[in-house]
Amino acid sequence: MQAYRLVERVSEAEVAARVRDLAEEIDRDYEGKDVVLIGVLKGAFVFLADLIRNLRVPVEVDFVRLASYGAAAESSGCIRLTKDVEARLEGRDVLIVEDIVDTGVTVDWMLKHLKQHGPRSIKVCTLIDKFECRRCAVPVDYAGIRISGGFVVGYGLDFAEKHRGLKGIYEVEFLNDGSGGAAP
């Protein structure tokens, strides 16, 4: 694997502040509603855990497990579902919780998949919106942090399954190892 170093992009304190802001917005919009949060594993588990502890509205939590990146820093474009939703969604207000929306391929797939369950509404909440990288135009209703590019890790996000436990968000800076390989 090409050598890389990590450069801090968003501090732990800033991430925590943005999570609190998102929880406030969601509390305002979902008061009195029958809410189901659906976390997209693995990446969303840290964000979802902190988000629900900042919310006042009562919510049900469920998960799906989708993967498309594997060990690469680029989407394969091919989504693998290895765990489906278990909660009843019909007539309920569903909020998809993502760690990052990048190409939009994952959220696009999720929206189409969950609509088949007949929810009353579906919205998308992401900690990080990499807004300049879309391959699919998807709605992002709640975004904590907007970044234009770079491959980032930490707070649930991985590179080849590493670095999910970092408390802030770090950019992976690929180093020229002399092999002539291009950085993604």
Ligand SMILES: O=P(O)(O)OC[C@H]1O[C@H](OP(=O)(O)OP(=O)(O)O)[C@H](O)[C@@H]1O
């Ligand atoms: O907008 P996109 O380009 O589709 O990228 C976003 C998705 O990619 C990552 O998942 P990944 O496939 O890495 O699985 P993981 O959550 O298990 O790391 C991330 O957690 C999002 O679910």
Ligand code: HPA
């Ligand atoms: O920038 C990223 N980092 C980690 N996982 C990701 N999945 C999509 N984009 C990213």
Ligand SMILES: [Mg+2]
């Ligand atoms: Mg990943």
